[in-house]
Amino acid sequence: MNIDQTVRASGKRMTVQRRLVLEALERARHHTTAEEIAARIRRQLPQIDPSTVYRNLEALEGLGYVTHTHFEDRITRWHLTGARRHGHLVCRQCGAETQVPMSLLEPLARRLRAEHGFQADLAHSAVVGICRTCASVSSA
Amino acid sequence: MNIDQTVRASGKRMTVQRRLVLEALERARHHTTAEEIAARIRRQLPQIDPSTVYRNLEALEGLGYVTHTHFEDRITRWHLTGARRHGHLVCRQCGAETQVPMSLLEPLARRLRAEHGFQADLAHSAVVGICRTCASVSSA
């Protein structure tokens, strides 16, 4: 079942705007912001409204096609679910961003589940801290 | 060295507003929002501006007196550094909030440090997921 069909099967509709959001996400590949997506779409459909972009990202997230992650800068980043899941380390000093395999975060997720019955989504929020480079600079 | 002295030693000034922000944090004890702090201060100093509250929270955070934690998506919570550190689990469905001891998060912090040289601050962002109650309801 392709996206068009899935969207309709869920009682939703495949609009031009929705398709453009999807295309923008595909082209941007990595994590991107709502504003970047809006900007790209605006080239083809100038009257696109930011709220439309947000609502479509939410809708596509509900269908499992899209995910968002909170970084440190108050801006939400979106990406297609296709890419393999991973965690994020963000340096609060220099802003550098590192991806880490989910396997690293798994043990914590398992413990939270076992001890608290909590199904953690550890890819949802970036882990904030100080990266290796900044740590060595400040201690030097 | 008390707060007043520390503030001045760092080239900053101890204003009425700053002192009121500190008092509001002390009275609220637990995690509180910028708006709650502003509301409390407004009783004594009606013309206090939200931006003043934010800037003071930042300044006090820079001096190590205050910390903030990002909860589910939009709202930031502030608290005095004094309280013992702990992690947060937030249910994305019902919003329920659970505190967990840092010891639970320590193993991950250690691994991130050992394998990536990354000094994680795992108390800074709440862990988002589905709580026990919501999980059992939706699976029922």
Add this chain to the structure above:
DNA sequence: ACCGTTATCGCAAACAGCCGCAATAGCGGA
């Protein structure tokens, strides 16, 4: 106690993101 420097203030405007509304346009069925 008085000055001069400048951190901090209150204000207004911008910011990302969200929501309710009336108008529009997908979609399934006849």
Add this chain to the structure above:
DNA sequence: TCCGCTATTGCGGCTGTTTGCGATAACGGT
């Protein structure tokens, strides 16, 4: 193919937070 239902749109406005500004007031020095 046309029709009706209703999901979705663009708009205006709101929340929570940040920023630039000119005016004010802390504080160290005299």
